[in-house]
Amino acid sequence: MPVPTTTRPATVISARPVVLPSPPHRGEDLQVRVSAPATGGDLPVVVFSHGFGWSMDGYAPLTDHWAAHGFVVVQSTHLDSRTLGLSANDPRTPRIWRTRVEDLTRVLDELPALEAAVPGLRGRVDHSRIAVAGHSWGAQTASTLLGARVLDADGTPGEDMSDSRVAAGVLLALTGLGDSLTPFAAEHLPFMRPHFDTMTTPALIVAGGNDQSHLSTRGPDWFTDPYTHSPGDKTLLTLHGAEHSLGGIPGREAAETTDENPARVALLQQLTTAYLTHTLRNDPAPWKTAAAALNQSPDPLGTLQSK
Template sequence: MSESAVTLPQQSADAPATVVSAKPVVMPDPGRGTDLHVRVSAPATGTGLPVVVFSHGFGWSMDGYAPLADHWAAQGFVVVQPTHLDSRTLDIPADDPRTPKIWRIRVNDLTRVLDDLDVLEAAVPGLSGRVDRDRVAVAGHSWGAQTASTLLGARVLDADGAPGEDLSDPRVKAGVLFALTGLGDDLTPFAVEHLPFLRPSFAAMTTPALIVAGDSDRSHLSTRGPDWFTDPYVHSPGPKSLLTLFDAEHSLGGIPGHEVAETTDESPARVALIQRLSTAYLRSALTADDTAWKAAATALEEDPEPLGRLRSK
């Protein structure tokens, strides 16, 4: 679809577009052992709508991350949220034979969504014919960010330190990665034993991405401090942008949801900044309209009491 065919609803945060949503869209998957359930949200108006596929953090589901999913949909994006096998809603036991492979099944969930966008498009009343499948981004938080990063070119190192399978997807044009874990050189003994897939290489993560990290995010999975979460920016080729949020912990102010128990650093202002910058970034990356991105970056730089710092390369 040509750029001239894109008619996103140009909405402000104070006057968002009406959003329509369908859930669960059930995608049978015998090989997975559990059918894939997906939520699809989209603005009620507009054509040539870009797609954002969002991968949730550990234990969450398609029903989480409303501050992101609902906001993006209201700003003109089709937001697709699969429920991964680690979701608490599925209650899969730790000794399930699929557990060691869940990180890889998560990646399959995202590629399955991309393979069957026609099915998902048809599930939302009035959405057919309004989706631009050539403008696709992936996003995710925590484990979901790692899942999404593999489609951007990040690779999991094997036991000998060699890069594993290339799972990048050329259909994906950009990414937004929230609290993405860093290199595996400084993992805690627990992480080494139980989470061997936390050994990424970002050397081939060439797809453009916005990486969001909190400067108070201290993980029990790494012996390093909050700078661990900046590794994806430092060690990946450009073009990348890094938004470092001041005083933000792993939930980055509350992106998983409003007033959820996991949020220890609740900050509506911080979440609003994330909404504004991530939306502007997605619009720039997927529609070649960088007006909002430049304006948001300038506003952050000129703010006398900024909530974060933005770097780009």
């Protein structure tokens, strides 16, 4: 049962594409969508990273909801987007996972320019309160700014790409440890060896109870590894029966949505918004209310646990 909400959504303004010139090795300028409520000030920022193949135009069920409830939401189009059409043989392909992280860092660097690009937004953004969020590959991208690393071939944690400007994260369907990859994934996706021991920034981690990845030999519990193996101040939401699209967060009519469930998406809207309000606005009341409503539901759509 969805968690009740009393917050009335605001009118949202949005600008796209906002183009940020990129370094030569990227080969494409970075295209960004910026969305925000039409009124209000001291607005926190959520930087969102899409899943494989998507773009700045995806994930409206979540990103529009966050913007309507008081957040500036910035969405990049990464190089793997189907809108750019890079081939598997493109020389940039092996380092796309790093380029994705660089995209998010560039957004943080260019927040003043992005703010100025949206009519009526200038002077209304709080640059000191920032969260990162992402789904699937985008969740791994976002997790690196929270302190997660990628293991080298010899098992040594790679470069620290964390960012002290980021105060919290929302990680949706983030893949687990790389010790159970299928042979295909191990050969073709070497970056899928995350190391969570250094992911110290607070985060809400969301896993689907029926999310069976074709990249892992394990079951849905693989997606709980980021919670299990990261240091404290983490919360895990396990959605009962949810598959990788978590009910339809990329878009309710998207081909990737194999488990369309509006109630599940509504629950995610409410819980993620409450979590962002708690961590970025230092207001725990909505989160406590939302968590209590879920825990007390006679037929809950998921379970919460924290450490």
